[in-house]
């Protein structure tokens with residue numbers, strides 16, 4: 001090949017790449033990602049090893065134990081997805097449900113909407129139980145819908161981060177099993193912040209994300225399947241629509257299928273797994289009960305401070321408030337986008353607005369894991385107080 005006849009032409013693009021990477025420091029007090037502690041960042045910065053090296057398999061085995069502790073489960077089929085929370089959502093639905101089967105989805109915010117769409121795309125018959133953001137479902141309502149639609153899977157969001165609600169889970173697993181249905185629970189925003197006990201609460205499939213209370217970088221997602229769930233997903237007539245998310249392969253990659261050899265399936269995010277292992281180690285050192293208690297104490301301090309500022313919390317019932325993500329009804333007379341932009345510009349703090357059906361209804365403050373302390377809550381309150389003073393005049 002003649003090099004001189006192959007001149008690169010994209011000089012503008014190249015000039016852009018000659019500038020150094022810029023990633024400013026921000027206080028991530030939104031619903032995630034959360035700031036990552038130096039110890040977890042350092043773990044992610046360790047030299048890469050091969051994704052199929054024996055040391056890596058050892059680290060993956062540790063991650064599995066860490067997830068079993070965090071989820072309070074003895075499920076063998078426990079692993080971390082190479083991907084964000086959505087990857088775990090899709091993995092659960094794609095592996096459990098076959099096209100044409102019936103699925104029931106509780107929608108009280110954006111996450112139910114997402115799962116309903118994922119299930120619809122893979123050809124499931126989707127039924128929904130719907131409440132406005134902030135609403136929750138009684139066990140009697142759930143039972144009625146299960147009896148009517150006879151789904152193979154029921155989806156419930158434990159920590160509804162778009163509305164700030166923590167949904168009761170007690171008894172739901174038993175009701176599902178009465179109707180021969182599996183219970184899928186999303187704990188992306190609640191794991192480590194609010195009590196959830198996978199085995200005791202009879203949850204069949206539970207997943208979370210790395211970037212919330214676990215404080216690892218985004219991009220890995222713990223998931224676990226009960227024996228019941230394994231029986232359904234490994235006895236299907238059709239193959240799951242996704243090769244990448246097929247649990248037959250993933251269970252081998254994670255050494256969960258009892259086979260003597262692990263065979264290449266995909267290249268896992270090695271640095272992401274290092275960081276995830278470290279974040280699970282921190283949770284184990286802290287202890288789940290301490291972590292739940294700490295999140296509740298800091299959240300209560302924040303809630304009191306917000307009420308002292310004259311603000312209204314979106315979730316009225318204290319027991320249904322998600323400790324990791326607090327939702328505030330948008331104060332009357334204010335433009336919520338202006339408030340958020342002011343706080344970002346003058347305090348380098350990220351809060352966010354609503355998401356999906358809660359857009360225009362709420363402001364969201366998340367204090368999770370490493371970020372969860374009273375000093376940060378005080379900083380968040382001071383920034384909000386300042387914004388409420390400074391932004392008032394800008395409202396038409």
Ligand code: PMP
Pocket residue numbers: 031032084085086087111157159160161162186187188189209218
């Ligand atoms: N479920 C809940 C409750 C969440 O809060 C999020 C992330 N905000 C997700 C699922 C999706 O996770 P990810 O953005 O990591 O895909």
